[in-house]
Amino acid sequence: xxxxxxxAETYASQIFWLLLIFGLVFFVIGRGMVPKVMETVGFRDKQxxxxxxxxxxxxxxxxxxxEAWRKRENDNRAAAQDVISKAKAKAAASTxxxxxxxxxxxxxxxxxxxxxxxxxxxxxxxEIESVAAAAAQDIVVRLAGIKVDKATASSAVKKAMANG
Amino acid sequence: xAGETAKVDPMHQFAIEPMFGTEGLELAGYxxxxxxxxxxxxxxxxxxxxxxxxxxxxxxxxGRWQMAVETFTGFIDDLLEANIGxxxxxxxxxxxxxxxxxxxxxxxGLLPLPLAMLGVHPFTFTSHFTITGVLAIMTFAxxxxxxxxxxxxxxxxxxxxxxxxxxMIPIIFLIELISFLFRPFSLGLRLFVxxxxxxxxxxxxxxxxxxxxxxxxxxxxxxxxxxxxxMLAICALEILVAGIQAYVFALLASLYLNDAENLH
Numbered sequence: 302x303x304x305x306x307x308x309a310e311t312y313a314s315q316i317f318w319l320l321l322i323f324g325l326v327f328f329v330i331g332r333g334m335v336p337k338v339m340e341t342v343g344f345r346d347k348q349x350x351x352x353x354x355x356x357x358x359x360x361x362x363x364x365x366x367x368e369a370w371r372k373r374e375n376d377n378r379a380a381a382q383d384v385i386s387k388a389k390a391k392a393a394a395s396t397x398x399x400x401x402x403x404x405x406x407x408x409x410x411x412x413x414x415x416x417x418x419x420x421x422x423x424x425x426x427x428e429i430e431s432v433a434a435a436a437a438q439d440i441v442v443r444l445a446g447i448k449v450d451k452a453t454a455s456s457a458v459k460k461a462m463a464n465g
Numbered sequence: 466x467a468g469e470t471a472k473v474d475p476m477h478q479f480a481i482e483p484m485f486g487t488e489g490l491e492l493a494g495y496x497x498x499x500x501x502x503x504x505x506x507x508x509x510x511x512x513x514x515x516x517x518x519x520x521x522x523x524x525x526x527x528g529r530w531q532m533a534v535e536t537f538t539g540f541i542d543d544l545l546e547a548n549i550g551x552x553x554x555x556x557x558x559x560x561x562x563x564x565x566x567x568x569x570x571x572x573x574g575l576l577p578l579p580l581a582m583l584g585v586h587p588f589t590f591t592s593h594f595t596i597t598g599v600l601a602i603m604t605f606a607x608x609x610x611x612x613x614x615x616x617x618x619x620x621x622x623x624x625x626x627x628x629x630x631x632x633m634i635p636i637i638f639l640i641e642l643i644s645f646l647f648r649p650f651s652l653g654l655r656l657f658v659x660x661x662x663x664x665x666x667x668x669x670x671x672x673x674x675x676x677x678x679x680x681x682x683x684x685x686x687x688x689x690x691x692x693x694x695x696m697l698a699i700c701a702l703e704i705l706v707a708g709i710q711a712y713v714f715a716l717l718a719s720l721y722l723n724d725a726e727n728l729h
Contacts, residue, residue, distance in 0.1 A: 304595070
């Protein structure tokens with residue numbers, strides 16, 4: 302086993318070169334290069350974390366804006382609804398008023414027309430009476446040769462017409 | 466080689482040989498020859514450097530390579546975060562160096578053919594307890610320094626678990642102390658043994674293939690064939706073991722550091 306057989310002659314060389322080379326490895330690589338590599342990793346991790354935080358903040362802001370927009374939109378919609386209902390009510394009221402006015406006019410005309418009809422019919426009835434009285438005078442003259450005055454004839458006519 | 470009786474020594478792969486004529490190199494009386502083991506460490510370190518360098522582009526959107534490097538650093542970071550907590554971040558450079566150095570060493574030690582054909586054999590320096598032992602003692606030393614530096618003598622309360630009956634305290638203290646002092650051994654030996662066992666097994670199976678083929682075509686098919694198939698499976702297992710042992714080393718180191726940081 303050379304590890305033991307050569308121990309006496311080689312241990313000094315082994316230890317010397319190991320300490321020299323491992324020392325170089327430790328100071329040049331371990332101390333000099335590894336921290337820089339890890340710094341790069343740390344820098345990258347930080348960058349990623351920052352980016353993620355910024356993205357989260359942007360998303361939050363967007364959500365907030367959307368919320369505000371939604372609220373505004375709802376308010377606007379409600380206001381529009383209000384305006385529409387008001388306009389509807391106004392229109393309905395004015396329509397009603399116009400209709401009432403027109404109805405009144407129509408009623409007036411109808412009443413006037415009825416009055417005229419009533420006047421015309423009573424006039425017509427009076428004319429019939431006078432005509433009937435004249436006719437009755439004539440008939441009495443011709444049949445009985447008696448002259449009847451106008452007043453008697455018309456009262457007789459009235460009596461007959463009242464009897465139907 | 467062909468003329469000799471083909472004798473494969475499964476331990477030869479662990480032999481340390483000086484390279485580039487540096488066998489006489491000395492520092493303060495100690496021999497510090499640049500060996501094949503040192504070369505393997507240099508290769509692992511350089512490849513690790515190249516690997517991490519590819520992850521240094523620092524782009525916001527990472528490419529594949531950067532992603533791979535960041536996966537490893539993130540893996541170690543998570544490991545320490547899970548075991549130690551927020552205080553664990555300062556150990557990332559050390560545990561990362563430890564984990565990646567061992568991982569690269571284990572995987573490069575498994576590299577097969579192309580280099581071997583040129584006569585250059587990959588060397589697994591994590592299969593030497595001189596290496597794993599130094600790594601374990603270094604980790605243990607950090608645990609002791611952090612523990613005593615942060616908690617002072619209060620650190621000894623680590624050896625007395627909560628709710629221990631008073632008469633039991635001396636015995637429990639002793640047992641816990643011994644188990645604590647064994648940590649560097651278990652840490653170092655586990656990696657060394659796992660790496661060595663796998664490599665020996667592969668080498669032994671390879672010698673079966675070669676020896677049985679040398680004994681004749683019939684033997685070669687009957688014994689060499691199954692051995693070769695088994696080698697393929699064990700190679701896959703060894704790649705897994707290479708990763709797991711590096712992970713276990715880093716995991717245990719971070720658990721021990723947790724004791725030092727947070728006590729119980």
